[in-house]
């Protein structure tokens with residue numbers, strides 16, 4: 001098999017041992033004679049998979065007992081609407097616009113009530129998180145929404161604003177489990193799985209119990225967090241195979257030593273790439289140093305007429321999916337938990353060689 005490194009922003013690289021285990025268990029999960037895909041979601045086999053997946057996630061993120069963990073469908077974009085359905089109920093909410101994803105969240109939420117933009121870095125092309133003392137926070141907001149890692153723009157929060165009693169709702173799709181977090185600082189944490197967890201089709205929502213039961217009356221049952229929490233995320237059929245793979249990823253993370261250990265690797269990988277980009281004017285990254293994402297690293301060639309040649313050469317070297325998002329242009333390397341440091345080393349070697357050749 002050809003050795004490649006996949007820098008896709010999502011769906012993204014998965015740990016090889018996870019794929020090998022899924023392959024080994026494909027036809028016969030633990031002697032059941034079935035593939036996980038064929039199991040009833042209410043059967044004892046699958047309910048044991050779901051229970052272990054949740055328990056391991058709770059261990060990894062140190063999730064307190066007064067938070068529910070939901071395994072839902074529809075991805076983070078569906079949650080953009082589901083969040084105001086569950087929390088707004090005629091009230092107001094604050095949103096910080098720090099990149100393409102949080103901008104989209106505002107657009108999707110606006111149909112459900114009064115949305116205030118508390119801070120925005122759009123005028124600076126989303127190259128930083130506005131300093132927290134400039135945020136215009138409304139103490140009567142039902143919640144404050146932030147996206148703690150902007151996948152498209154490569155902007156990551158390096159702290160949290162002081163929202164007082166207003167619960168913080170955070171879209172962590174592209175950096176959940178990449179670094180330790182204090183769950184108690186948030187009311188709701190959510191993320192689509194296909195960036196740093198597992199396959200597409202699964203969205204994880206971690207919600208503090210006192211925020212359940214506030215949904216507007218017309219909220220459909222599948223989108224009602226309280227109903228889903230009371231039914232073990234099974235008011236509809238959950239994405240069973242995606243949950244199973246997420247569970248294997250959580251086991252792999254625990255074997256790596258957990259999130260604190262994986263963070264060390266993530267720091268080392270990101271440093272390798274940023275240090276090289278900063279060492280030359282052939283490449284550049286425009287994000288404020290303290291907000292540079294460890295997971296998604298956009299960069300530009302000084303001479304953009306070389307973009308196609310750069311990508312073609314990268315592919316020939318097994319370095320895939322480096323083209324930047326169409327909104328930002330240039331290149332983007334997504335280096336999630338499952339990207340080994342060897343992949344980043346290979347990328348930097350290629351970038352050096354390309355620089356010398358041009």
Ligand SMILES: *Cc1c(COP(=O)(O)O)cnc(C)c1O
Pocket residue numbers: 010074075076077078101147149150151171172173174192195
């Ligand atoms: C990818 C992504 C989304 C969208 O996820 P879907 O699964 O397509 O709904 C939302 N927010 C962030 C931060 C993302 O990275």
